[in-house]
Amino acid sequence: MGMAAEAQFHVLAVDDSHLDRKLIEMLLKTSSYHVTAVDSGTKALEFLGVHEDEQNQANTPSVFPNDHHQDVDVNLIITDYCMPGMTGYDLLRKIKESKSLKDIPVVIMSSDNIPSRINRCLEEGAEEFFLKPVQLSDVSKLRPHLLKGIAKESQPNIDNIKAMEESHSPDRTRTNYNGLEVA
């Protein structure tokens, strides 16, 4: 384990497949993260404190609540790409458009290896793209993004940032380093 006496990171997992939710929950719990799993983008946004009804009302000027505080403390969002209704990409966009949510790192999962899809997600601001079935080695790549969140709030932890720069991703994942895609 890294830093001493750190609180558990809270990861929000989004997947319409019951089986895959079970799997990602297990992977994240094994990696010592606190997990909340939901089955749709709509439920994810609700959990994050954004109310879909407000989004859909024509007379609501702003899509997101004016207080820029999240209802709950989520440190990372990991979402499936292919979901009915709101796709993982749609969810990613909504999160990046939100003042209160845009700094939460988002990771996309997909069973399809489609380069244009992967690039689109990374360009939209996803930190990582995992091919399914997701494995423990993939989940280990989440830590630098979570630690970066802490670094933003307090003094930068040079060691952890260095560790992030030195880690490489094999073909099955794509990592977003400051807008440059690293294969």
Next chain:
Amino acid sequence: MDKNLSQRQLDMKRSLLDQGYLDEQFIQLEELQDEDSPNFVEEMVTTFYNNSARLLENIEQALVTGPIDFAKLDNYMHQFKGSSSSIGATRVKNECTRFREHCTAANAEGCIRTFLRVKQEHTILRTKLETYFQLARQAGPSASGGGAKVR
């Protein structure tokens, strides 16, 4: 612990892997299993079979209710393939891939033929896994799998 049964379990697993019924993903699931979640693998398999029963019914309905909507079929099979992949069910997954190729080609006969093979592999694997988990249970808590019954 009865070492003979545990060995039988190991032998069966090796056999399932060698014959291509299961792949590395199944091993990953077993590695995730621990004292806090001693029945994880069996729960995953049970969830798979519970969910896939409905999916297979939907696919079958879509195949017999003409005209065939290949896009809808492909979508169902995409979900089913994803689930198969998540538990490491290689043969099932491979038949799903073939099915989707027939969808893309709008080949109804090919879809029907492949669908029968999907169902067949699905059933064969369930029987084998039921045996496997039974062996695991008999071997005791030190082997993978716990006391939960296969539904």
